[in-house]
Amino acid sequence: MFSKTVEYALRAVAYLGYAAPDARTTEQIAAATRVAPAYLSKVLQGLCRAGVVKSQRGVRGGMSLARRPEQLTILEVVNAVEPIRRITTCPLGLKSHGVHLCPLHKRIDDALAMVEAAFRQTTLAEVLAEPTRSPPLCDVSIDRLKVAAN
Amino acid sequence: MFSKTVEYALRAVAYLGYAAPDARTTEQIAAATRVAPAYLSKVLQGLCRAGVVKSQRGVRGGMSLARRPEQLTILEVVNAVEPIRRITTCPLGLKSHGVHLCPLHKRIDDALAMVEAAFRQTTLAEVLAEPTRSPPLCDVSIDRLKVAAN
DNA sequence: ACGAAATCGGATGTCAAGGTCCAATTTAGC
């Protein structure tokens, strides 16, 4: 239902939020999020163009959040890589009823709207702060220790 | 977010519900739902195997609903062609926390759960019966007249 | 100024989704 690319983008952003405000290299992010480094690179480029993360080239460069976690919603991340396309007109292309969706497509769009609303209401900060037995992104804490040790 | 195949399956089922209890040929369904006939054939085969529709070969054959619209939910149709895969374990494969999802994946799974619940609660009969300016499936009424005229 | 470290961008490869085509099979009706 959600593409792998969306998964990868959310993992990366979660990891960066955890590391904020420091930057992390694509290699580090890939290792921590268990994503193929070369592909993650492309995903991060997309997030960069969308203004979700910012990049710094060269020595001691890497990726970091473009905004504070409190100002970044899950929806923005999702829409940056693969926009949720709401149904606004009849997919069958019938002009017989203009903007009014038939009951079937209304239901489908309602489902999209629910997801959209849920993601819009959730900030990265909320995800990171949520008390839980499992740390965000699973083993990000282990990685954090590893990075801190360097 | 939802695949084309899911769209096609829902359109076909909506059309068949509208025509119920009579059968319709793949050609008729394809024309009414604006789907490529050859591909719709494959989709219908899947629905048939899943027990959502039933097929009748030969002269005066075609496709019809396997159950009454009141007994068929949107979720069943969706799951027949492309099951909604809830997140049950950490996608990163970390065994460090067993069945407990991290906050990120919890949110994603919550979204999936909402969609699943909405689709489970909606029967085909409800979709067909809903009062609206636009008939279900857009121009199904036009098609109905055409079929009735034969 | 130089070199190492990092992103950027383009070319390429792989695989599943979406889509087509057709011969084989089944079946109602004459």
Place this chain on the structure above:
DNA sequence: GCTAAATTGGACCTTGACATCCGATTTCGT
């Protein structure tokens, strides 16, 4: 029994998602 009408299943094609690779470029630190 024959024929026309319909599904079935398999082979095939096309496109986009996922993924890899590498040379070019930028930039920090010495």
